Amino acid sequence: MSILKSPLTRKLAAFVALSETDLDILSRFHRSKKTFLPGHEMITEGQAKQTAFILAEGWACSYKILADGGRQIVDVQIPGDFLGLRSVLFRTSDHSVEAVTRLEASVVLAADILDGFGQSPRLATAILWAASRDEAMVVEHLVNLGRRNAEERMGHFLLEIGARLKLVGLGDKLGYDCPLTQYHLADVLGLTAVHVNRVLRNLREDGLVTFQKGRVTFDDFERLKEFSGFDIDYLDHDGPLLH
Amino acid sequence: MSILKSPLTRKLAAFVALSETDLDILSRFHRSKKTFLPGHEMITEGQAKQTAFILAEGWACSYKILADGGRQIVDVQIPGDFLGLRSVLFRTSDHSVEAVTRLEASVVLAADILDGFGQSPRLATAILWAASRDEAMVVEHLVNLGRRNAEERMGHFLLEIGARLKLVGLGDKLGYDCPLTQYHLADVLGLTAVHVNRVLRNLREDGLVTFQKGRVTFDDFERLKEFSGFDIDYLDHDGPLLH
DNA sequence: CGAACTATTGACGTCGCTCAACTAGTGTGG
DNA sequence: CCACACTAGTTGAGCGACGTCAATAGTTCG
Known part of the structure; x- marks a missing residue:
């Protein structure tokens, strides 16, 4: 899939006009692609040293488990969404993430994101916008x-x-x-x-x-x-x- | 009240060791103090150009109103908490904030915060920590x-x-x-x-x-x-x- | 073909809501 | 100084939304 048509690009481009350079930096976020099977726990609550992902294909969900075994799903992620963005930026993951379907996700390094912020304020804007939108959804x-x-x-x-x-x-x-x-x-x-x-x-x-x-x-x-x-x-x- | 003993300083200092310089920058956040009466709507949902505050004394709450008139309080703020931090950084306020008691709050300018970030990464860290903690509470x-x-x-x-x-x-x-x-x-x-x-x-x-x-x-x-x-x-x- | 998962439906119980009445405290104005 | 209004809290009776338990099918996959 061309970077132009990737779900994340589509989403960000809908709200911020991205230049060629921005698209270029964005493409460098995608280090390697990983595949997960349905039900696989990709990110675990309370665990440090987490990876972040950009969901390319398939669905995931973030949730917390209660003492009595009950579960509350906090949000559902679809293609183009970040997984664990906050847990990498803030070094803390307050919930778990699980694959709903078989899914493909790009591994993202915190360093790449932070570098990208430095190189393109416009891109930083777009990503902060995405993070702020996620929070508005939780509310x-x-x-x-x-x-x-x-x-x-x-x-x-x-x-x-x-x-x-x-x-x-x-x-x-x-x-x-x-x-x-x-x-x-x-x-x-x-x-x-x-x-x-x-x-x-x-x-x-x-x-x-x-x-x-x-x-x-x-x-x-x-x-x-x-x-x-x-x-x-x-x-x-x-x-x-x-x- | 000395800056050393202000609620915000106490809170941040509990998690990040702040230097003299940090405290100095922090103190510059407090441009002017404002007093609000119980029930006063300090921040309005959907309105742009919002101010942010640091709560010095008294209680506030953030909430959303539904079409049927019902209300859901999203979080309660106590001394030391930010009010509308996200709405200033992200230029969007997805909820309203109201004074619960008579309260005193320092007006904070977005520019001051962003400048502070540049001057002290340690302080930026502390503030991002506070923002991330707020989000964990909402979850x-x-x-x-x-x-x-x-x-x-x-x-x-x-x-x-x-x-x-x-x-x-x-x-x-x-x-x-x-x-x-x-x-x-x-x-x-x-x-x-x-x-x-x-x-x-x-x-x-x-x-x-x-x-x-x-x-x-x-x-x-x-x-x-x-x-x-x-x-x-x-x-x-x-x-x-x-x- | 059996095992495991998902969807569907009924009977019944309970948690939390609605409506209503009453008390206590507080403030305001005649 | 009392009458009145207004707000916050308290309690009961009855009801409805949602949960629990249980039974039955349909689907998928090994």
């Missing part, structure tokens, strides 16, 4: 869990993933392919898998959205947005520090 | 909402605030003064105020913790920690980038 998930009911949460989550996929050229307003199981959805939304199943049925029967056989189809995009209180602003605010 | 709140019941959430939250207050020299293992109302607690924990009341009664009657008349008292600190699944690690990991 939005928090609101989701605290103040929305199961149906609204599900609708909101499916819309968010849809919007993010569209940014990197996967999926559109009609829908997208989604490898998450109902167990994943349960751990994202703070529900049980059984209830997730019922929620999906309700949304389908209400003509809002259908999630079946690994495919999410928006039956009524506008009404679903309205129903879920989904406001795309937190995903596509302007780039940071751009004067 | 922990997310887990709290998604996977713990009302009693556990309350216990966890009261313990977290206790640990943070101890860092800046307010409160100890026995307890602390807390100006939050049961309505605040409800908006933090994703509950209703009525249920918060019952939860506090349960915790009190179980001999775990008492919250009455603006005072939190740990009746059985160890058992409360065990009960709430509270793990202090996410609050006091090592400083970032310190080689």
Whole structure:
């Protein structure tokens, strides 16, 4: 895949105009590519000396495990997303990351990123923007869990993933392919898998959205947005520090 | 108050050894002091050109308002905490901030922070550490909402605030003064105020913790920690980038 | 073809919400 | 100085959203 068409480039380019030089520096981030199998734990909570990755293909998720064995997924990562960016920059990883599907990811060295920052402020801007967007998403998930009911949460989550996929050229307003199981959805939304199943049925029967056989189809995009209180602003605010 | 004893200095000094020069730069952050009254909205969601503050005295909270009028508090700020740090660095504020008590805060200019970064990497380290800790707390709140019941959430939250207050020299293992109302607690924990009341009664009657008349008292600190699944690690990991 | 995973559905229990009433403290103005 | 309003806290009765337990299929993969 050409660097021009890589998911990360697409995503960053959507918000900051990148020069040839920027693209060049960006391409140097991709030291080596690694493949992981579904279920593999790529980053472990509390462990130092972590690697960071850029997800090229496939899905992953970040989560924390509780004492009672329960799991809360903090965020889901799709192609173009960083994995463990903060854990490398800040030398601390406060959660684990696991491959959802078979996936390909580029290994990224902290030094390369920091060097890149020095060489291109514009690129640094773009990457900080990505990091800040990730944080805004976590905040939005928090609101989701605290103040929305199961149906609204599900609708909101499916819309968010849809919007993010569209940014990197996967999926559109009609829908997208989604490898998450109902167990994943349960751990994202703070529900049980059984209830997730019922929620999906309700949304389908209400003509809002259908999630079946690994495919999410928006039956009524506008009404679903309205129903879920989904406001795309937190995903596509302007780039940071751009004067 | 001398810079040596300011809450922010205490907090940062607990994790990174700061030199005389660092303290000097730090003191220059405090351009002017402002006073806010309880309930005043200091930072507004979605608004550009925001100021950042360092909280010197009093409490604040960051929150998002939903379409139906509901509110979710994302985090509570105590003396020594930054307010709107991200919104200045990234030029975007994804939530609002409100004064809980009458409070005093120093105005901070983005330029001063960035200059400080250039002058002292050690100080930059300390501040990035603080920002990363804030993010770890938001993740922990997310887990709290998604996977713990009302009693556990309350216990966890009261313990977290206790640990943070101890860092800046307010409160100890026995307890602390807390100006939050049961309505605040409800908006933090994703509950209703009525249920918060019952939860506090349960915790009190179980001999775990008492919250009455603006005072939190740990009746059985160890058992409360065990009960709430509270793990202090996410609050006091090592400083970032310190080689 | 069996094992393991995922999806589906029903019966029933419970945690936390809603509605409502009441108390106590605090401040404000006639 | 009292009347009134307003806020914070407390408690009960009833209900609904979501969880638990259990049974059944369909799918995938070795």
